[in-house]
Amino acid sequence: MTTYHHRRTFLGMVGAAWLTPVAAQLARAAEKAKREPATSIIVLWMDGGPSQLETFDPHPGTRIAAGGTAIDTAVKGVQLGKGLERLAEQMADVSLVRSVVSKEGDHERGTYTMKTGFRPDPTVVHPSIGAVCCHELAAAGTDIPRHVSIFPGQWPARGGYLGDKYDAFRMDDPAGPVPDTQSFLPKPRDEKRLQSLEVVEGAFARGRGGRAENTLHKHTLSAARTMMSSEQLKAFDVSQEPLAVRRKFGDTPFGRGCLAARRLIEVGVRCVEVTLSGWDTHVNNHELVAKQLAILDPAFAALLADLKERKLLDKTVVMCGGEFGRTPIVNPAGGRDHWPGGFSVAVAGGGIKGGQVVGATDPDGKKEPTEPAKVADLHATMLAAVGIDHAKVNHTPIGRTVKYADDGTPIRGLLADRG
């Protein structure tokens, strides 16, 4: 009891003194729940803009379904598109936001919006959510980059105004080596090279002293050397997992990416983005989506199950979505076109309540969705889950003030024990 009182007094004092009201509220909510905020985010990035109708928001039997069917899930009354059978089993841990509304229908601009929570703005480049996490959360003793993008694609997560040191570290299929981390030289020769480098650095520092030091070049180089010899590099190496585990994720590049994401989170990486491209289904939508689901379903489901088994799901927010959804009406080529006006995102873990559905799209594909969620609301929700104040004001290099999640607010009912 004493402890309880102490904490309360302390929090009240601190809240009144300098915490912003939102953070104070969060702190109070956290106290009530007695749970720590999550520490990592995994973004399963569905590049190209996945159709909501064949994935997280089926409308079976309607005209807009165009023959698509749905399956029941572990949560009564919540259906998923056919092909997500394994994810359906995990539904008690997953929530769906079916009413995401964005204003950007172009791939590049839509990607920017979904990854940063802001529309593109010519006067500032916003950081992706992973960069925000790395900037705000403690480093946790990692020697490897804390922000990783597996299959970076054209527009990987960026540090924006927080600086390019927060850019995601880009790598391809974890079946291959981590790029540029091996010198391929015998140790004595490698060491001699470093000695030589010291000599050259010494000459440059002469007459430049602190200014040469301020470039942080040597500092960054030594961090890179630490990474090269770090045991944590093995986190990228999925071949160290038992075959049975690898099979669960699926023998696909994306499956390996998801498995690597889990391994990276375990060693303290803050944010991993794993991209599955191929969702831009302007032609033959149903057929193409079915192929995508065969890759996504085992990987996504295995990732959640695996995290849960290792008691990491509570500490890890998992988000799955793309830059926009697709038109309710199927076009003459059997495809669906870009549709930012009501699409779906799945969220799980990190204290986010499972089995919830937020908003609903019109079964006729005409009216706007109910309970619309702005992209910024989605970001505010995820940031709240990792304990970051989404309304915190930052200063860009040109002195502009920007919040982390625009004018968003956490989506009601998604944050467990937080009202």
Add this chain to the structure above:
Amino acid sequence: MIWAKNLLFVAVIGGGVFTLGLNLIPPAKPTVLTEYHSPAPSNLPVEAVNQAFRKQWEDEGVTPVEPAPDLIVARRLALGLMGTVPSLEEIRQFEILPADQRIDWWLDHLFADQRFADYFGERLARAYVGTEDGPFILYRRRRFVSWLSEQVAANKPYDTLVRELIAGDGLWTDHPGTNFISVTSRPEMKNQPDPVRLAGRVTRAFLGMRLDCAQCHNHPFAAWKQTDFEGLSAFFGRTDIGFGGVHDGKTGEYEVETKAKDGTRVVDPKVPYAPELLPHTGTRRQQLAAWVTHKQNPFFARAVVNRVWALMHGRPLFEPVDNLDPSADVPPALDILANDFVAHGHDLRRLIRTIAKTQVFQLDSASDRQVGETEEKAWAVFPLTRLRPEQVSGSVLQAASVATVNAESHILLRLMRYGQQNEFVKRYGDTGEDEFEGRGGTIPQRLLLMNGEMVRERIKENPLNASSRIAWLAKDDPRAVEAAYLAVLSRRPTSVEREHFEKLLADPSVKRTQRLEDLYWALVNSTEFSWNH
């Protein structure tokens, strides 16, 4: 027939091998290969700029450092104007000239080089349209960039160039300047250009102002109002894209949404200041273009001077590069250069030459005295700034070759260079539109230079690579070390460095070519290589 064809084939291959072979042989005895006959520019305002800075230093009690060695000045110019270090071949030519002719010769040499036009074209493109891919069908970024390069190569007066961008008509494919307009079109807007984004681009790129903040609210520290921004946008209210490309209609009004549901109101074109400079004839875009580039519109010349200064120094004279606050004091040097630019036909090369010859540009970045932030801020010491990804990759490729890698290099070399450079820049992390981001480098960048494929390929034992050629052809170790230093860092080694590397090269336990490779590795991974100084 078959015989003739075979013969032709053999001749083509043979010819290729022969030219490649010629490339392998480094110039044995350097002579000045090119003489330039551009009229000696007179009355450059170099002294006026120098005096302005001297006065500032005196007022602030700051003492400038000594001048930099002229090879280092040449390196700065090569990096700033064409994105690479000078080649060993060019350095040899530079050094046989009398000291007082070197910088002018070097500038003539750079201006005549396609690499200058290409590099500068890309820099201008980033300021004008950024790096986004834009609308797929209506925008051709590469056409736009190569068109800008052609304008730079022809030294088109800058005001004419800008008028063509703002007011040009036609298709983005055969009038590539119109990509400036068409890049803003979006499917949600029925593929029509966006007046709001255009107004933002025009003010930022050509007037060095971030009026676009006033798009949503009144500017926090400048005098701009939201209505100023709307008035500017209205100049693009009649611009549309049709079968004939970008075009201005004779009628039509620009409307903005009001807070009332479905409400709109008409906005008339209006410039935010100096309305007397606006002509009464021409299309709305022509009127705006004339106003922007008017000789008495002070922001136009200041903006470009500030940008060119930044490209050459790695840091703008007035920060940030595109936010010339009208209420703040403008550095006197900015106005001296801007006035000269307007008075002499908006000549970019004259501007570059003037800046290159100022005391400030030629100052050292090191000093025996204690210098720090105060001196850097006052331009009393040359700033240390991070090189752009293209500059780093261009420098790796150039440093790895004895001969100059330029438009005259063998096609195979150029293709290889192009492919490698793109891959490198992608991994290094393009800074995009933010051209003058000063913060330190990243871990992936260091990994890429230490272990990356391009560096490994370019420094390893290979008859095309400078490390091998120097190993074979340098008469002795001291000369080999010196050649490597000149090729990579554009300077000679200090006595400590000389001693260290001569010892390294004398080590019999490692192959000589490998020892040279290790020397190259150390130089390429140094702070000095990745920073402008």
